[in-house]
Amino acid sequence: MDQKPAQKIDIDWTSCRGHGLCAELLPDHITLDEWGYPLVDGTPVPARTLKRARRAAADCPVLALKLTATGMS
Amino acid sequence: MTATFPDLHMSPRLLAPGGAPADLPTHEQRYGPLRHGDPAALLRSVAEAGLTGRGGAAFPVHRKLAAVAEAARRTGRAPVVVANGAEGEPASRKDKTLLALSPHLVLDGLQVAARAVGAGEAYLAAEEGVSYLESAAAHRRDPVAVKVVRLPRRFLSGQASALARFVGGAEALPTHQDPPVRERGVGRAPTLVQNVETLAHLALIARYGPDWYRTAGTPSQPGSALCTLHTPGSQPRVVEAPFGMPLHRLVPLNGMSAVLLGGYHGTWFPATEAAQLPLDATTMGAGVIATLPTTRCGLTETARVLRYLALQSAGQCGPCLNGLPRMAAAFRTLATPGPQSTTRTDLARWSGLVEGRGACHHPDGTVRLVRSALTTFAPELDAHARGLCTATDPTPLLPVPQEP
Secondary structure, eight states: SSOOOOEEEEEEETTOOOOOHHHOTTTTTEEOOOOOOOEOOOBBOOOGGHHHHHHHHOOOOOOEEEEEEETTT | BBOOGGGGGGGGSOOOGGOOOOOOHHHHHHOOOOOOOOOHHHHHHHHHHHHHHHHTTOOBBHHHHHHHHHHHHHOOOOOEEEEEEEOTTTTTTTTHHHHOHHHHHHHHHHHHHHHTOSSSEEEEEEEEOHHHHHHHHHOOOSSOOEEEEEEEOOOOTTHHHHHHHOOOOOSSSOOOSSTTTTTOOOOGOEEEEHHHHHHHHHHHHHHHHHHTTTBBBOOOBBBBBEEEEEESSSSEEEEEEEOOOOOOGOOOOEEEEHHHHHHHSSSEHHHHTTOOOOOOOTSTTTTEEEETTTOHHHHHHHHHHHHHHHHTTOSSHHHHHHHHHHHHHHHHHHHSSOOTTTHHHHHEEEHHTTOOOOOSSHHHHHHHHHHHHHHHTTHHHHHHHHTTOOOOOOOOOOOOOSOO
């Protein structure tokens, strides 16, 4: 287990209330749609962004943003 | 409501003949005893048969069975099996018909599925006829006792995560599926949710084997499927037809402008195109085939359905909650002859915004219907933009509950 699987951003749509903090913290990966909900680009989160991505997950007021390992169904 | 078509060249496998419900002795006489083979052999049989789910997604059944069995091994928890008889789709009657006519075939299939995955609990979820189904289940000596649950009559009740939640005692609403229901469903146990028609086919594969199953259908899509046929001027009919059967042999296409395949999450095809299509698991959804006569307006029909779909949103996910009512209102504008302003581009943009952004596929199915309507009824759209409608009969056609 030296190599960790790539992480991607997963939104729990039933929890998300469009607070928009994730888009402020991860502007390269997340923008907001016309109703204020996150539009995620779907690419794996690069290592240099992981720390901010984890913070976005922890700071989401309803914990709707999760980092999940790619390649898992 | 049911009919046997002599020109389909197959006798119905699932529906009791004559349209009379089959009690247990009649059922046993018709199909013979059910053998409970060993789970590994059963899984091989299902894989060789090539059985796919009949709830609309056409997912290979053996893969789902294997995934649930594997999750059970991994977690050390006995799985739960749920027969999904929630037919929330207003245009579909095939699951209700199957449960009414051949309840024991579905209950057989539920036992086969329970055996295949080593389940400790089994449920049959249905919208109606619960006491009838309970009495049918009570007449049997099933290895795994079946509990019948009554589902609320909503479009999304049969969505796998909503159903698993409801069986577990909560409200029938879709949830974020990570992990998926097959790994963590009812009471957090690995859960197999399988459409009732799928289970009926499973019961026959367990009896007669994969080679028999493959005598109907095509090599790539073996078997048969129940379809609900809507033709103008007659009640919806449920028939069983083999995959590969030309659609024009199932529904008359003369005088029709379009065909809706797969129900309200399905696809509109121009009648000329539908005339070339066979019955195909990837387009037929849960088997709804509805024809639209040239005298009706496809845009008006689609607008009626979209209003219903927007009202049926569980309202949990932001894009669906915001997008579907806007899309329905936009389509109502397009269905009314007159200026369209930016409505078409708005509709296209909102379609993109709701697609793939929800806990369930309600937005995705709605987008599929919208896009196919915009393509199939493009000439009518242009006529409406010029203030004209070519339809002569304004009577509503497709069954839509809760209309004002």
